[in-house]
Amino acid sequence: MSEQLKVGISDYKITRAPNQLVTLGLGSCIGIVIYNQDTKVGGLSHIMLPDSKLFNHQTNLKIEKFADLAIPQMVEELKSKSKNGRLVAKIAGGASMFQLQGQAKSQNIGERNIQAVESILSELKIPILAKHVGGNMGRSLFVDLETLGVSVKMVNRELYEL
DSSP states (O other), X not given: OOOEEEOOTTEEEEEETTOEEEEEEESSSEEEEEEETTTTEEEEEXXXXXXXXXXXXXXXXXXXXXXXHHXXXXXXXXXXXXXXXXXXXXXXXXXXXXXXXXXXXXXXXXHHHHHHXXXXXXXXXXXXXXXXXXXXXXXXXXXXXXXXXXXXXXXXXXXXXX
């Protein structure tokens, strides 16, 4: 019997088929799905910020909040739970929810999150098979580890399969 695990903001969860993972309310945040196609073990991370540099002085830093900390940690856990096979990724989110007129693209947190996630996955040699990023609308992300299907839902829009 399958279980649907909900992943909150600044969190990640790892599970295996037949379970499902879901995260709701991806605005400028990014949902990162990383899974092993052979073992059907996968994880879903809901990161909020691209990097932790400005927060390193904090003693109780929440690792799952930051792309530069959450993704490598989740990958290590995935590797330990799925000994063989290659990890692949799908990503969604990174919307510009509150774009201000005249605001530089580099100041847009959604765009910075997209760039950080793509860069980190590239460094870890994890290919991105599909993505649904940018724009100005929030998304929800649904992962079925049995079928390896990843779906994105936006308000008043059809379900989009990655």
